Amino acid sequence: xxxxxxxxxxxxxxxxxxxxxxxxxxxxxxxxxxxxxxxxxxxxxxxxxxxxxxxxxxxxxxxxxxxxxxxxxxxxxxxxxxxxxxxxxxxxxxxxxxxxxxxxxxxxxxxxxxxxxxxxxxxxxxxxxxxxxxxxxxxxxxxxxxxxxxxxxxxxxxxxxx
Numbered sequence: 126x127x128x129x130x131x132x133x134x135x136x137x138x139x140x141x142x143x144x145x146x147x148x149x150x151x152x153x154x155x156x157x158x159x160x161x162x163x164x165x166x167x168x169x170x171x172x173x174x175x176x177x178x179x180x181x182x183x184x185x186x187x188x189x190x191x192x193x194x195x196x197x198x199x200x201x202x203x204x205x206x207x208x209x210x211x212x213x214x215x216x217x218x219x220x221x222x223x224x225x226x227x228x229x230x231x232x233x234x235x236x237x238x239x240x241x242x243x244x245x246x247x248x249x250x251x252x253x254x255x256x257x258x259x260x261x262x263x264x265x266x267x268x269x270x271x272x273x274x275x276x277x278x279x280x281x282x283x284x285x286x287x
Contacts, residue, residue, distance in 0.1 A: 140201070140214055140227050147225035149195050151218065154251035156197055162246045162278035166261045168231055168238035179272070181265035183231040185244050189221040190255040196221045199247040201229060206241035218249075233265055246278065256280070 141148070166183045189196035198221065201214035214229050221227060231238065246259055259278030266272065 140229065141216075141219060144225075144227040147221055147227050149220050149222045151197065151220045152195055152251040156249035156251055158252060158254060159199075159247070159249040160256070161248070161281040162244075162257070162259045163281050164244040164246065164259055164261050164278035165276050166231075166238065166242045166244060167240060167263050167276075168233075168242050169236050169240050171240055172267070177267075179265055179267045180233050180236055181263040181272070182233040183229075183238070183242070184262045184264075185229040185231075185246075186226055186260050186262070187221070187228070187246060188226045188258040188260075189223055190258050191223050191250070192255075193223055194250055194252060194254045195223065196254065196257055197249040198227070199249055200245065202245045203229070203231070203238060204243050204245065205237055206239035211237045211242070244278075245281070 164185060166185070167181055168183055170179045170181065171177070172179055185201070187198065187201070197218050198215060199218045202210060203212040203214070205211050229244070244261070248257055261276045262273065263275070264273045
């Protein structure tokens with residue numbers, strides 16, 4: 126729409142407000158277990174030898190797969206194709222209840238991430254816990270066609286000499 130402000134991804138405070146029922150108090154015990162996930166996403170996809178661009182909405186879902194322990198989210202960060210931070214979604218760590226989920230939504234009109242966008246999610250727990258399940262759903266349309274696809278987060282592990 127001409128003159129309309131550009132749409133941007135969900136506001137940083139949105140998770141705490143939108144998913145209040147999924148959150149719980151921060152554990153008082155030391156957070157001795159931690160990890161990180163890298164999640165490739167696509168707010169845009171090049172098509173027709175780069176002559177056409179399809180834009181997609183992105184929904185990042187972070188699931189606490191533990192039945193008994195809270196999962197602490199320390200960082201949810203969105204990066205563009207060049208690796209530049211686009212948006213940070215947490216002002217402070219939050220704890221997810223067992224089996225609960227939070228989501229981050231990037232609208233179709235927010236193309237800041239580009240064709241090589243990604244999320245990094247840092248998490249922690251006070252003890253042994255089921256690894257979180259982190260996935261992204263991209264949805265968009267080109268002409269009369271509608272498209273949806275998913276990507277899965279991958280645990281980030283340092284590889285090399287110790």
